Structures are given as structure tokens and as C-alpha cells.
Amino acid sequence: MVAYYRPYKGIKFANEVFGRLKERGYTTVELNATVGPLENTMEFIRNPSFENKCEMIASCGTMLHPSVFETWGLVPMEAMALGVPVVGVNSKGIMEYATKKNSLIYDERNAEWVVNGIRMMSMDGHDLVYEDMQQNGIETAKAHDWDAIMPEIEKSYEDII
Numbered sequence: 001m002v003a004y005y006r007p008y009k010g011i012k013f014a015n016e017v018f019g020r021l022k023e024r025g026y027t028t029v030e031l032n033a034t035v036g037p038l039e040n041t042m043e044f045i046r047n048p049s050f051e052n053k054c055e056m057i058a059s060c061g062t063m064l065h066p067s068v069f070e071t072w073g074l075v076p077m078e079a080m081a082l083g084v085p086v087v088g089v090n091s092k093g094i095m096e097y098a099t100k101k102n103s104l105i106y107d108e109r110n111a112e113w114v115v116n117g118i119r120m121m122s123m124d125g126h127d128l129v130y131e132d133m134q135q136n137g138i139e140t141a142k143a144h145d146w147d148a149i150m151p152e153i154e155k156s157y158e159d160i161i
Contacts (some may be wrong), residue, residue, distance in 0.1 A: 067094075087106065
């Protein structure tokens, strides 16, 4: 599953990963408020209601995080809150909460690595890894609320200015 992309959100990379997943028999799902679908999207939902968005995300096996740049990364946190492990690339902001215990984040934008990570988590014998990532993601999401993180976000913007 990938959601709400723009060029800096990794649209080309997401399409490449989706193409490789499609070749391997995976179903790709895209949620988007304004544009799409990607060429390799199999299921597309435009601007779903909050309830439908949560249902769709929760029904997915993994959430693809393809972004080139991300200030904080709300969609990956939403996926974690719904028990969906995040696989993708380091876009700085996500690293405020993504760890090896709750996600699989690569420093290099390599589609084959991301696809192999998704495949590994869905293989027999990796159930415990997947379940640990689910539980750790849920716990991570519980620990992050706007009141707790907003002062740090505001400080980051002040530092940039």
C-alpha cells in the first residue's frame, strides 16, 4: 500500500516497487486524495473517508514509504497505529520514530531491496518478525501524539529559518 504521493514523495520509486511486486503476484493498493493511479497500481481508492482509509490500510500487509523527503511522515505512523509494518526508504523525518523493531527502512533507494524486504516479511517462518513489527509499530504510534511531538517539530522549523 502506498498513499498520498507527490513527486517528492517518491512517485517514480513507488511505481517501480509496485511493478516488481505485481510481477511477483502481490496486490498493490494506492490511496490518494487528488491524483493517480500509478501505472502499476492494482487497487485504487481516491479520497476515502477516514473510516474507509483506516479499513483499507489495516487490510494491507505492508505500507510502502517511498518518499524522497518527509518532514515527519503521518501516513507511516497511521499504518503503524493500525498494525501495518512500514517498508521503505530513509527520508529523514520518518527516522524520528522508525526503528529496526517497528519498520524496515533502507538508506538507499533500491527497489529490489524494498521488494525483498516485503517478500521476506511475508514468507513462512517470518511470522514472529512480522508480528513483532506490528506490535512495536502500534506501541510506537501510542507513544507519539501531537502534544508530545509538536514542540520538537516547531523547533526544527525555527532552526531552519
